[in-house]
Amino acid sequence: MAYAAVAAGVRTPRLLATTEVGTDAAVLAYEHVGGTPLSEIPDEEISDDLQRRIWTEVQRLQAPRLAHRRLVAESILVEGYGGARGAHRPGVPAVSEGLRPGAPEGAGAVNAVNGDGSALSVSGPVASARDAGDAGDAEGPPDGSRVCLVDLRAGEIAAGDLLLLIDIAQLLTELALRVGPERAVRAAADVLGPDTLAAAVPLLQSIALARTTRAGLRKNKDLLSRIREQILALRPATERTPEQPVRLERFRPRTLISIIAGAFGAYVLLSQLSHVNLGSTLAAANWWWTAIALVAAVVSYVAAAFMLRGFVPERLPLGRTVMAQLAGSFVKLVAPAAVGLVAINTRFLMRAGVPSGLAVTSVGASQLTGLAFHILLLFGFGYITGTASRESSLPTRPLIAGLLIAAVLVLVVVVVPPLRRFVAKRLTSMFSGVVPRLLDVLQSPAKIAEGFGGTLLLTVAFVICLDACVRAFGGDPDFAAVAVVFLTGNALGSAAPTPGGLGAVEFALVGGLQLAGVSPGVATSAVLLYRLLTFWLPVLPGWACFTWLQRREAI
Incomplete structure (x- = not known):
């Protein structure tokens, strides 16, 4: 996924090296990207220009049909916010601080991968030349700040339309929670266009969103409907084509009950019939x-x-x-x-x-x-x-x-x-x-x-x-x-x-x-x-x- 994203021109940490660790694990070394997660930037400092830069990276990611599948604020880094790119600042370890467990993929340099495919992430001192730059102490994202997408572990290549639209719905909701639905929809439309946003309207469902995003929606229960209204307002009613509803489901309790009932019924049936010779009994019937x-x-x-x-x-x-x-x-x-x-x-x-x-x-x-x-x-x-x-x-x-x-x-x-x-x-x-x-x-x-x-x-x-x-x-x-x-x-x-x-x-x-x-x-x-x-x-x-x-x- 990292190779595909880099080949598509997306700003994301490059995979530099891999090595086996024993027989059931491997280590993936990514270049270090100095930046501030979008979740740490105050809402009032998220400008329309920054939103457009985020959508531009997502557009590049989706052009070759790559799906991120976790476009939350922690997966978006803004380079140049609050100081030099790669410079030390509170909360971000310098090279001398060594390894730090728990960093998301791309924010640090090394990711350990178990044999079952699960990832164990640690931050390391592998830095690239892009981290070297002039120091600065800007309080907000400057006009030239760059956006980097990280945490691509759950991404998919050759993704279908459904996954791509879910990414759009997820990021749109995430930004709307920060800056409001009006600004979020306007910035997304400037990059993706009204038609693409309209196609994502059926996916504006809480079940399709990340857990942290759903938690934010509990305090803004009408946010999804307001986002839909803003998207529909982009086009006159005469130009709208009705969108097909999309039904998304999680593994619900009644589905589990149905499976258990079927298994229990099969067990009871077999236990009942195991003591009877059905063949001879039915053969004797008229x-x-x-x-x-x-x-x-x-x-x-x-x-x-x-x-x-x-x-x-x-x-x-x-x-x-x-x-x-x-x-x-x-x-x-x-x-x-x-x-x-x-x-x-x-x-x-x-x-x-x-x-x-x-x-x-x-x-x-x-x-x-x-x-x-x-x-x-x-x-x-x-x-x-x-x-x-x-x-x-x-x-x-x-x-x-x-x-x-x-x-x-x-x-x-x-x-x-x-x-x-x-x-x-x-x-x-x-x-x-x-x-x-x-x-x-x-x-x-x-x-x-x-x-x-x-x-x-x-x-x-x-x-x-x-x-x-x-x-x-x-x-x-x-x-x-x-x-x-x-x-x-x-x-x-x-x-x-x-x-x-x-x-x-x-x-x-x-x-x-x-x-x-x-x-x-x-x-x-x-x-x-x-x-x-x-x-x-x-x-x-x-x-x-x-x-x-x-x-x-x-x-």
């Missing part, structure tokens, strides 16, 4: 019934989308709503079954333009309706199961088991104070304001049909999927009994604190199917296939939908 189960599993996501849309008076695109439900299947890997989807749907509605309060109540309304349908269907299918064959008590066992499990869950919630407070707080936050939202929905027959129909279709699709999985392995259960087993197992899975109800759902479904008269081997294989179709297989498309919606800020 593929026609397996296909029916797969179709029912796919329909469940469309039904969930209809269910959500039905309780939102605002218009939602069906495709994105279905993708949000698939994204929820990925989130269930790291969150309890009833929590992850609620969070995804609430976020999705807020991103779709629904106010946060209404988004929460809309999801709460859909959850409340789903709970009501769940209870009604449980008792309805239980009644059908009990009356279908009065001579045998076997079909009523799933209903009895379901009622017992529900009673135990209610008893545990009532008896344990922390759990009781948690459930009460969650229900209060979820269902507060739900009734007014339901009244809004009830005014539209189409929304009623969509919401209630989607809720019913969602449950029926899951029941058909489980029933088809049992029949795929030779079972012949009563459909109403399978429905009772599913409704009971789903309730238990929603209450379980494990991701996606892992363990609790499998235990409840296998036990319920056995009570319904299904053999243990068939029940275990059927539940494995059911969970594969409804929980594990949707993980990959769910991750893809989650990532796609995130990139488009839809969740």
